[in-house]
Amino acid sequence: MWIDILLLAELARGPRHGYELRREVEAATGHTLSNNSLYPRLRQFVDGGAVLRGSEEQEAKPPRHVYSITDVGREVLHDMLAELPEGGADQSREFHARLVNFAWLSPEERLRVLDARDGVLALSRDRVAALASVRMERWSRLTLDHGIACIDAERSWLAGLRMEIQNRVTPSPSTQEHG
Missing domain, CATH: 1.10.10.10 (Winged helix-like DNA-binding domain superfamily/Winged helix DNA-binding domain)
Structure with a gap:
């Protein structure tokens, strides 16, 4: 898609x-x-x-x-942009095709897409971490640790995107009406 x-x-x-x-x-x-x-x-x-x-x-x-x-x-x-189909959030191309076209979406829709991707990454991290906890062989452990670091880096990036979207949606104190 x-x-x-x-x-x-x-x-x-x-x-x-x-x-x-x-x-x-x-x-x-x-x-x-x-x-x-x-x-x-x-x-x-x-x-x-x-x-x-x-x-x-x-x-x-x-x-x-x-x-x-x-x-x-x-x-x-x-x-298509607003709905990340079942299984689509774990596909980088599906996610990135939506991300580069975020201008078409409302802030709420953008957050839903980011949340879907983050949820998949969280589950993936849990699986990789569980596997890493039982792997003692050096090369397997290094590979799994790298996978965890990559997932953590993407989740951190998603958190930054989420903050940027939320900051643009939430009026700043200087623009809020005082009453």
């Missing part, structure tokens, strides 16, 4: 040709997106009313298809 999010988000920035879409998503993700993956998705979006497909004339060439997002597509994009 993360590719769908990135495609719709790119179209929300403006109409694109299929090649432009593919190139921009690939540049942003480092993930190769084949035509056999891209065009069926675009066709599904067109069939669902989320995307319009038009034609652009070219000199001495067949017309190119130009894709643009509709209001329905913006709603679909918003819903």
Whole structure:
């Protein structure tokens, strides 16, 4: 689903040709997106009313298809961003596709996405820590300790993001009405 999010988000920035879409998503993700993956998705979006497909004339060439997002597509994009499906919070690509498009979400929706990711990381940390507590072999222990440190670092980063969101939502004392 993360590719769908990135495609719709790119179209929300403006109409694109299929090649432009593919190139921009690939540049942003480092993930190769084949035509056999891209065009069926675009066709599904067109069939669902989320995307319009038009034609652009070219000199001495067949017309190119130009894709643009509709209001329905913006709603679909918003819903995909706001809902982190079961199993999606433990997938970095799913989470990061939402994170880079947080501007589409309300602060409350952003916090729900961050909380879903943090909950998965907390469970993962518990599993890795339990395994580390019984592993005495040096290399296993070093690997597990590194995994715990990485999880802790991401959870700390998420806490910082959460604070930033909450600080922007909560009025500062200087802007609150005095009564």
